[in-house]
Amino acid sequence: MASPSPKRLPMARVSVGSNGRQIQLLTNHFRVHVGKKGCCFFQYSVALFYEDGRPVETKGIGRRVIDKVYETYATELQNKNFAYDGEKCLFTLSSLLRNKFEFTVVLDDISSNKVVRGGGPDSPDGSDKKRMRRPSHTKTFKVEISYANKIPMQAIVDALYGQESEKFPEAIRVLDIILRHRAAKQGYLLVRQSFFNVNSRRNYGDLDLGGGVRGCRGFHSSFRATQGGLTLNIDVSTTPILEPGSVVEFLLKNQNVRHASKIDWTKAKRMLKNLRIKANNIEYKITGLSDKPCKDQTFPLRQGRDANGEVQSIEVTVREYFERHKKIPLRDSIYLPCINVGKPKRPSYFPMELCTLVSLQRYTKALTDLQRAALVEKSRQKPQQHKKALADVCCEFKNNYGNEPMLCSSGITVDPLFTRVEGRVLQAPRLSFGNGENFLPRNGRWNFNNRKLAIPVEIKDWAVVNFSAGDKVHSLVRSLMECARMKGVTMDDPTGVFEEEKSMRCKPAPIRVEKMYEIVKQNLSGRPQLLLCILPQRKNSHIYGPWKKRNLVDEGVVTQCVALPKMNNQYLTNVLLKINAKLGGMNSFLAIEKSPSNIPLVSRVPTLILGMDVSHGSPGRDVPSIAAVVSSRYWPLISQYRASVRSQSPKVELIANLFKPGSNGEDDGIFRELLEDFIATSGSRPEHIIIFRDGVSESQFNQVLNIELDQIIQACKHYKDNWNPKFTLIIAQKNHHTKFFHARAAKTGENVPPGTVIDNGICHPKNNDFYMCAHTGRIGTSRPTHYHVLCNEIGFSTDGLQELVHCLSYVYQRSTTAVSVVAPICYAHLAAAQVAQFIKFDESSESSSSHGGHTSAGAPHVPPELPRLHKSVANSMFFC
Known part of the structure; x- marks a missing residue:
């Protein structure tokens, strides 16, 4: 799809917000002083070849080869300090004598001729005679180094003053590569912009994840341009490694x-x-x-x-x-x-x-649920611990990098003190429950003790299926029905409790599901309103995927999966919240939702809210990616959503099927499906469309603006000529390393309060972005969500948009806490992850072959189509 012309660019910041009470904070950004503004980095392209002229494609050998080049040809290269990215780029602070060099070096090979071989130099047929001329423990490389580019440090200064600078990303990249090069020389494991060393002083405590895998602590570092100047963002990081x-x-x-x-x-x-x-x-x-x-x-x-x-x-x-x-x-x-x-x-x-x-080998296979939980649990740190760990990192950084020759020569120095910023704490929105009760959440939390659900459903026809060997099923049913009664939900006795035959428990999951459905259909006269499914275990049950697929695709039945738990009231309430939302009820509203004037630019003009996310398969698995888009319903409400989910090519982040015209001229894209639902439930076309997009990096912002948004615009024009709704497009990022801490010593052990927003000091010097901690951090250190406003045609004020984002963190129907990112994105993530189970647990040979991503030579990869949800559940919040 071609990008429209003219090309859209992310919008600039118009103002900063003022709502909320002020709070003084510290952040793990450290001021960077750029001393020599006139200096330049010189970039050289590196090409490596074997002795016979074949290009070197093996990863990881480049650093050894370049080190050997500098060791052997130091005079020709004027003994200059350099930074090498390990692949194709090398940087110096002043130009080399010539624009092109060709070198030949001999390296000790990582393999040896003292190995039991079947073939090769030791083989009886005398094969590979050319290799026999030289001992197999050495290897010859040809190296070409040629001038490519000149990158002025002034580009950083220009960008900090808000001026357009094409060289700025390159200049920042050079600074990051200098740190990576230094870390590589010291034997660190490099994982993108994080460095790990088992001998580091931060590797304290037991980080055994099980299965021969351990957690290794290290640190992340990246240079960032901010309103306050250039900063170095440093954070503690953990990665799984193999036990040596x-x-x-x-x-x-x-x-x-x-x-x-x-x-x-x-x-x-x-x-x-x-x-x-x-x-x-x-x-x-x-x-x-x-x-x-x-x-x-x-x-x-x-x-x-x-x-x-x-x-x-x-x-x-x-x-x-x-x-x-x-x-x-x-x-x-x-x-x-x-x-x-x-x-x-x-x-x-x-x-x-x-x-x-050998030590420091990163574990790249998919972690099990238990390993992932252990990694999260054991790498968590309370704010005070986290801040202390960062102080240790800064001390180590100063010792290792304070005298780094290229940084010193370019006039780069790093302030070792945390940057002080000013935040604001927004007041929580008032929530509405059943019987007209309103409540103001405290510390980002509320509960349903002695409260009724806002719109409770009536559950008349439901049944229980039990894949577990446990005997607490009837006790669970009684407790759930009692909890429902207290919350205002009418829940009749189940029409049946169906136990799995013992002989089936060792069968493959799809067979177990089919057999169970035979039992259900034999005993029920029609489609039940709800099937409560008791799984055999809580984590990674192989029943889950086939069971969800059978219900949501084939039968059109809403299902809720549980494991036999310690049946306390909180667990049962959480289950009931999910059931009520799936069946069309509402647990709570924002009190302002039904008021025609209290949500600026949303309540008075038909407004559609979208949440968009893409789920990718586990590392090493070439399965289709799953794109999910959720949309609001029943305007002017902003608490109820439905989803549209499609498959696309593996590891592709941009959503491909937002607009999909077919051969008959009809649009079968995701947006058209959601648009028709909005019109059916709200009675009119949306004139405002607010898009929240998750999971994209800054390098992909322009693609979201000019490809994904353009698909939605095309879908609008295809639906009706001359229809031009206004858009606001916001990116939400959780995968970053910015943290905030209380500046007051008395508060150092606490997380920042829910509702904290920061839009000054460390935000982008030009673009419109802000950080928000909408949630309360009960465990570990809170990670704020970084919101980037790429487009604001609707015309929200800075305060108005931040208040909307804050409110949308309180409408997540399956929780009694504010969530860390807006609910539409949470729902999109849930929908993509749940439908991805259809592929994950599909054990048929046809699916297995099609999911492998293999096609005939030269043929384009076409991901298999996901089965569409049954019409009876397609409009439900099945993902809750």
Whole structure:
């Protein structure tokens, strides 16, 4: 889709807000002083080739090669300090003597010829003779370094004064690369803009995540342009890494088995592939496992040449080679597969007991629910702890980077003190419950004790299905019905409680679901209003996906999944809130929603609110991404929503099907579906459309403005000529590293209060953005949401827009607290994640093949279409 012309750009800030009481805060942005404004960075392109001219595509070897170049050719390069990004760019502070250099260097290879090989230099057929001319423990590289660009530091100064500067992002990138280059030289693990080192003083405490995975603490750093000047944003960070040590011990922990005989070697092969091990004090990358155990796996061992010059060899086992020729006795690993560190046609084997995983290897597989929960739990820090950890980071940063040659030479210095900013605390909106009761939340929280739901539903025809072996089902039903009565919900006795047959509990999840539905249909005369599903376990139940798909797609039945819990009133209330919202009721409103004048530019003009998000598959899985858009209903209300969900190409963040004209001329896009629902429930077309978009980085803002927004505009024009509604487009970011702390010493142990908004000091020097902590931080340190207003055709004032955002954090129907990001985005995230379960747990061979992302050569990747929701539930808040 071509971007419209002229190209839209993010809007500039018009003013800062004034509503709310003032509060003094500290933030983890540290002032950066740019001393030498006239200096420039010189960028050089780096190209690496093997001796035969093939380009080097292996990641991670670039830094070793460039270090060798500077070690060997320091005079030609004038002994200049440099920063290298590890791939194709190198930076210096003054130009080199020539615009192009060509060097040749020889590196010690990470592999060794002292390996049991099947093929290659030690093979009996004498293959690969060219490699035999040089010992295999060295490798030759050709390096081309050529001038590419000149980046003035003045670009940073210009941007700080709000002037357009094309070189500004490049200049900031150079400063970040300088820090990354220094960290790499010191042996840190680099993960984007975060650095990790197991010897760091911050790695205290037990961060065992289970399964052979540990949490490693490090720090994030990034230079940011703000209203107060250039800052360095520093934050503590945690990433999962592999436990270094014995490969066998790792596999035992990873698969939660006690003996190597119980290891699933198919899973082990997938887990170990591409991990780095050390054997004979040399590092290797694992390429696979042998087909046979060590005692049976053979290879041709070269014995020399005969009188005719032919290579002579004998077949020996790996065990025999190491015990007889290397004098290394082997124990249990003789019954285990060997580690292969060679190539498919030239395998190189090591017995598993001789191999150890090297330290600081990032764990890139998908974490289990329990591991993810452990990572979150163990990396949490209260504000006072977090601030102390940041002080430690700053001390380490000063020691490691304070004398960094390129920073010093460019006049860059960093203030070690937290930046002081002024925030404002907005008053919470008043909520409306049943029986006309209004309530002002305190500290971002409320409850339903002795309160009725605002619009309770009547649940006449419902049933229970039990996949659990627990015996507390009837007790759960009685308690839920009593809780419903107290909250004003009419809930009759269930028409049936259906137990799963014991013989089915070991069957695949889809078969269990089908069998259960047979029982349901045999015992119920029609479609029930609700099915309460009791899952066999709370975390990662394989029943969940197939059960949701069967109900929402095939049967059109609203379903609520629970696990047999400790049945307290809070848990039951939370379940009831979800059920009531799914069945069309409302738990609470903003008191101002039904007033025609209290929500500026929303209450008086038909206004549609959209929340948009994209869910991606787990790392390493090439499954379609899921785009979800939720829209408000029954204007002038802003508390009730429905969703439209579609699949798209894997790992694609931009939403592709907002406008989708078909061959018959009809628009089958997401927006048209939501627009028709708004018109049906509200009685008119929206003249104002407010869009909240989640999950995009700053580099994608222009694409959202000029591709996604343009799709919606096209859909509007396709629906009716000359219809030009006004738009406000806001990006919400949670994936950032800005934190806020009380400036008053007496408050250092507390999080900032809910409703805190910051739009000065550390926000963008030109663009319209602000930070908001709408929620109360009960656990850990609150992370504010960073809102970027890209477009405001509707004309909200700064205070008006911030108040709207704040109010939309209080309309999340499944919670009794204000949420950290506006409810429409929360709903979009829930809808995408729930429908993604349809793919995650689809075990049919047809789906498995189509989800793999494989197409014929040259054919474009076409993601499989998601099944559309049944018309009986499509308009519901099924995602609650």
